[in-house]
Amino acid sequence: MAASGDINADSEKFLRGKYAIVGVGETAYVRGSGRTTRSMGTEAVRKAIEDAGLKPSDVDGMLSYSYNDSTFSPTIAGDLGIRPNFYMDVYGGGSSTEALIGIAMGVIEAGMCRTVVIFRAMNGFSEIRIGGTGGRGAVAPVGGDGLFTRSYGLSSAGQMFCQSFMRHMYDYGTTPEQVAMVKVIHSEHASSNPKAFYKKRMTVEDVINSRMIVKPLHLLDCCVETDNGTAIVITRIDRARDCRHAPAVIQSVVGRCCKPRPDMHYQAGPISTVAGHYAKDILWPNAGLGPEDVDVTGSYDAFTFTTMLQLEDYGFCKKGDGGVYVSDGTMRLGGRRPNNTSGGHLCEGYTHGVNMVIENVRQLRHDIDDSCPMGANGKRQHSYDYREGGCRQVKKVEVTANLGWAMPGTGSAMVMAQDNR
Amino acid sequence: MTVRGEYLGMPLVINDLQHEYREFFGYCAKHDLHLQNCDDCKLFRYPPTTACPFCASPKATWKPVEGKGTLYSYGEVHHAIQPVFRQYSPYMLLLVELDTQKGKPGEYDGLRFTGNLAKPDGDLAPPELVRSVGIGTRLRIVYKDAGDGISMPLWTIDETATQPAKPWRYAIE
Ligand SMILES: [Zn+2]
Numbered sequence: 394m395a396a397s398g399d400i401n402a403d404s405e406k407f408l409r410g411k412y413a414i415v416g417v418g419e420t421a422y423v424r425g426s427g428r429t430t431r432s433m434g435t436e437a438v439r440k441a442i443e444d445a446g447l448k449p450s451d452v453d454g455m456l457s458y459s460y461n462d463s464t465f466s467p468t469i470a471g472d473l474g475i476r477p478n479f480y481m482d483v484y485g486g487g488s489s490t491e492a493l494i495g496i497a498m499g500v501i502e503a504g505m506c507r508t509v510v511i512f513r514a515m516n517g518f519s520e521i522r523i524g525g526t527g528g529r530g531a532v533a534p535v536g537g538d539g540l541f542t543r544s545y546g547l548s549s550a551g552q553m554f555c556q557s558f559m560r561h562m563y564d565y566g567t568t569p570e571q572v573a574m575v576k577v578i579h580s581e582h583a584s585s586n587p588k589a590f591y592k593k594r595m596t597v598e599d600v601i602n603s604r605m606i607v608k609p610l611h612l613l614d615c616c617v618e619t620d621n622g623t624a625i626v627i628t629r630i631d632r633a634r635d636c637r638h639a640p641a642v643i644q645s646v647v648g649r650c651c652k653p654r655p656d657m658h659y660q661a662g663p664i665s666t667v668a669g670h671y672a673k674d675i676l677w678p679n680a681g682l683g684p685e686d687v688d689v690t691g692s693y694d695a696f697t698f699t700t701m702l703q704l705e706d707y708g709f710c711k712k713g714d715g716g717v718y719v720s721d722g723t724m725r726l727g728g729r730r731p732n733n734t735s736g737g738h739l740c741e742g743y744t745h746g747v748n749m750v751i752e753n754v755r756q757l758r759h760d761i762d763d764s765c766p767m768g769a770n771g772k773r774q775h776s777y778d779y780r781e782g783g784c785r786q787v788k789k790v791e792v793t794a795n796l797g798w799a800m801p802g803t804g805s806a807m808v809m810a811q812d813n814r
Numbered sequence: 815m816t817v818r819g820e821y822l823g824m825p826l827v828i829n830d831l832q833h834e835y836r837e838f839f840g841y842c843a844k845h846d847l848h849l850q851n852c853d854d855c856k857l858f859r860y861p862p863t864t865a866c867p868f869c870a871s872p873k874a875t876w877k878p879v880e881g882k883g884t885l886y887s888y889g890e891v892h893h894a895i896q897p898v899f900r901q902y903s904p905y906m907l908l909l910v911e912l913d914t915q916k917g918k919p920g921e922y923d924g925l926r927f928t929g930n931l932a933k934p935d936g937d938l939a940p941p942e943l944v945r946s947v948g949i950g951t952r953l954r955i956v957y958k959d960a961g962d963g964i965s966m967p968l969w970t971i972d973e974t975a976t977q978p979a980k981p982w983r984y985a986i987e
Contacts, residue, residue: 534825540835541861544821544966545930546891546899547907555889556909563887563949563982601986607907608890608984654867659909660860662922664887 409681412498413633413640414809416445416510416626417751422590422742424518426620431464433622434514435472441510441624442473446637449473452626454509455480456497458489458745462521463514479506485649486523487695488797489513490625490746491805492648497627507628514622517743522618523550541657550695550800551607551615557658557801558609558698561665564713567701569609571716573600575697576613576739578725583736584781585726585763590619591740594781600697614697616738623747625754634812641754644792644808645680647672651803658802668804669706669796676707676794680808684709687808688790689756690730691749693798694737703796703804704732726779726787734761734785746797750807753793757811761786819961822898822938826960834862837876839964845957847881847967849925850874858915860925868919879914879925881955882972885947885981886911886926902938906931910953910969932956932968939970947971948981 418440420426420433434457442449455466455477466480479500483489490511497509517523535544542548561567576595583589595613603612633640650672653661677683684707692700692707697719705715709730718724724732735741735752742748755761763785765773775786790811797805817836819826828835834850838861841848849858852866853873865872889907894900912925931939931947936958939947947953952975957965971977 534827535821536827536829537832537835538861540826540828540839541928543896544824544826545907545928546894546896546902546905547928549895552889552891552895552907555907556887559889559984560887560949562984569985605890605892605904607892608888656863656867657861657928659926659928660867660923661920662924664909664922 408498408502409644409679410642411630412501412627412643413630413812414625414643414750414754415628415633415636415638415640416441416443416447417754418442418444418624419748419751420622422588422619422621424590424619426516426519429464430462430514430516430622431468431472433620434464434469434512437514437622437624438469438510438512439473441626444637445626447508447626449475452508452510453478454497454500454506456493456509456511457482458485458493458513459515460484460486460521462516469512477506479509486745486799487693488649488746488799488803488805490750491646491795491797491807494627494643494807495646495648498643498646501627501629508632509627510624511627511747512622512624513745513747515745516620518618518620523743551610554696554698554801555607555610557664557667557702558696560663561698561702561715562609564663564665565716567716569601570597571720572614572697572701573597574720575694575700576600579694579733579736579739581779582726582731582734582785583740585779585783585785586736586741587764588762589736589741590617591736610696610698616695616743617740619742621742621744623744623751625747625750638758638760640812641757641809642812644682644810645676647675647806649799649803649805650675652801655802658800664801667702667706667801669703669806672804672806673707676806676808682792682808684794687730687792687794689734689753689787689793690724690732691737691753691793691795692732693746693749693796694733694739695798697739699798700732702801703798707794707796707806726785731787734787750795753795753809756787756790757793757809759786759790817961817963819964821958821960821966824898826964828964834864836963838862841876842957842965842967843959843963845965847879847955848876849879851877857919858925860927879912881967882975883910883912883927883953885909885949885951885953886924887949890944890984904941904944905938906944906947908953908969927967927969929967929969932958932970934970936968945987948983950978951981952977
């Protein structure tokens with residue numbers, strides 16, 4: 394089986410720096426939105442287009458993803474008067490964001506459209522809960538692949554991933570306290586995020602003492618479930634430079650890169666290694682830089698463990714040292730390389746990845762929406778005081794990396810940078 | 815013909831298009847573990863597939879495999895999602911690595927079965943049994959009959975095997 398390292402990533406690097414994210418938008422992150430995914434998707438898309446300084450008629454491509462729990466592009470397009478030259482609605486959750494960004498670049502490059510909006514709208518708490526409680530599948534007859542999973546009470550994301558997490562602890566001596574620090578640090582970040590669903594700062598003890606869901610996952614090792622719409626606008630760099638904000642320029646993107654045996658990833662070991670091990674060999678060569686050049690990360694935190702496993706396998710630390718990396722202060726605001734400065738899925742809200750991209754776009758713009766006072770130029774005057782209720786803008790941020798997670802065997806990633814024309 | 819069964823109150827169904835699953839569970843119904851063995855590269859695979867994951871050959875023969883192995887990793891569910899499992903919590907989500915084909919074709923590969931910890935009669939394990947099992951525990955396959963042409967494979971502690979002095983368990987009980 395060919396490793397992704399056999400791909401001559403350099404051969405495609407001509408798209409490096411050619412596309413950018415120019416607009417971002419989101420609804421509130423809530424439990425009990427009291428409205429449809431159509432309404433939330435429309436709001437997020439409208440705000441993202443407005444943020445880009447564009448009109449709906451300037452957008453002619455649409456992409457979305459869902460687990461059949463959302464509203465498709467044509468409906469949102471209709472609500473906003475968009476006439477798509479291209480749209481596609483795909484099946485998928487985590488890691489779809491970066492993959493669809495790559496697809497957007499491809500369809501624009503192919504001349505199929507000019508500017509694409511990607512959205513994800515979900516009532517992840519009040520309609521379809523991803524954790525499965527009360528979900529449609531929980532009581533249906535067991536057949537097909539489910540005979541090897543649901544028949545054993547193996548159905549939710551936590552239940553599907555826990556063996557990989559546990560094996561990492563076995564292989565490398567990773568401790569519950571180290572992993573809990575992911576939640577602690579993300580909760581610190583969320584305490585300065587007015588949009589975050591959970592703003593309370595948590596301690597290692599809070600995580601360890603929260604009730605066990607599925608070993609090794611305590612309740613606070615698991616992300617929040619929320620209702621929200623999120624959207625981003627992508628276009629070619631020349632058009633991006635005419636938009637309202639400084640473009641977040643895409644350097645490299647990897648979409649749904651897999652370990653061997655994506656049908657049942659446990660068959661291919663080591664199981665404490667995740668898809669990032671393969672994705673990194675596409676991500677870094679295409680971007681023309683490495684993990685040491687990254688200022689801010691957005692490592693998907695469906696669980697505390699997913700943040701750690703990805704940072705480790707993308708090479709931010711030595712294999713097996715993930716527990717140390719996530720607990721030594723590196724990824725805290727004020728640290729060497731903050732991760733998920735919004736609080737991520739553990740604290741801000743659950744969006745299947747879009748909010749982590751939105752946050753990094755704002756970091757690169759130097760325009761994080763914290764509580765720092767507005768200046769005369771309409772931009773916040775950031776204090777870089779990272780105490781509760783304070784600043785979350787990283788002082789020096791030129792390069793960001795998003796690491797999207799679908800499951801241990803599948804992931805996506807993206808590197809963005811400030812425009813250095 | 816569609817195979818129908820019932821396990822722990824859950825309706826099970828294998829429709830008549832799913833030939834590979836029908837074969838696998840049909841052998842299980844005879845309390846006899848068989849896996850597909852590739853006619854070309856001679857490797858076994860799990861779960862059943864429609865071609866060989868190692869050489870893409872469509873040709874395979876069902877062959878007997880010894881149902882013995884070692885616990886490779888696990889999760890332990892304290893908050894059940896499927897209503898039927900609430901009464902059995904905490905229950906173990908096992909990943910059992912068979913002795914057969916261990917470390918093949920790659921150094922870290924193997925035939926790793928998903929499943930639950932059970933008593934020798936196939937009933938799900940009580941909490942004290944759950945607490946005695948960890949990575950390294952030697953396990954053997956058992957079956958719970960679920961209907962005509964289908965039994966569920968499960969795993970129990972192998973009484974005849976040499977067990978590790980202290981199997982590896984998550985730090986907090
Ligand atoms: Zn073969």
